[in-house]
Amino acid sequence: METTWENKTTLLNLNASPSQHVDGVPAEVMLMEELHRLRSEKKMLTEKLTRVTESFNSLQKHLNQVLKNTNSQLDLSTVVQSRKRKAHETNNCSIANNDNNTFNFSGSSDCCTSTEDSFKRPKDHSFLISPKVSKVFVRTQASDPSLFVSDGYQWRKYGQKVTRDNPSPRAYFRCSFAPSCPVKKKVQRSAEDPTLLVATYEGVHNHIARGTQVSVGLTQSEGIDPIHPAKSSGGLNVISDQLLLQKMASSLTRDPTFTSALATAISGRILEHTVPELANNLYISDHVQSYM
């Protein structure tokens, strides 16, 4: 379908001139039709982008509200409650996820980790301000023993542990820009599927990636097809609109909340096809799915 359209556009661009007739139809008419179609497509894309932006904004509002509520609840709760509560939440993580539609966006799939951390370290209140915990699943060779997940950032390994619930070791990484960048990463093979690396990110980078960026969802180059610029032809308005789209997509992908949600959602989709039983436990909010 795409190819047909593209060929047609190319044909028009190369062969059509105002005075020529194609299949008995004046070229002007065809160009007008093409222009009309491009306009309607532009309108459709603009509407789509508006919906995504609105969804993102409402989601962000929602998240802020939830975080506020969470903070106030945690302020009210006492340390005395922590032990029983932790045990309860750890055992019922996935259930809690399904009952609570609110905390799963930034907290993403890793509500267990974030609550675990929060109760293990009551002195560290930074998580209350920015509980950016996200999980990324990476398919690797089962024979490959390395625990490196390429994500565009540079990491320094500072520890490795064998955990109780998983025979494969868990590697601990800090961002190379530490201590100025507080981001940490844990990488461990999935117990269910040894070919699956589970990377858990904590925090948000306060700098740009230095290495090659992994393409998660949208890329900054989306918007204009560099190989088939004819696709984006149709006048300066279309080009400027596409530049606008590109800018907006770029700003969305730069937003850590959005990329975090996107990564969670994508990894969830991957799991749906690879490890369904894991995917069942990985809750993706409807808001996040609406981005897909």
Place this chain on the structure above:
DNA sequence: CGTGTTTGACCGGCGC
């Protein structure tokens, strides 16, 4: 020699 990795020791939270 500087930088990054490895790995045993250590620390603190948690459950009993």
Place this chain on the structure above:
DNA sequence: GCGCCGGTCAAACACG
């Protein structure tokens, strides 16, 4: 208080 466990530290080591 004790033991378990996850997370972190830091000395030793490897590598370019």
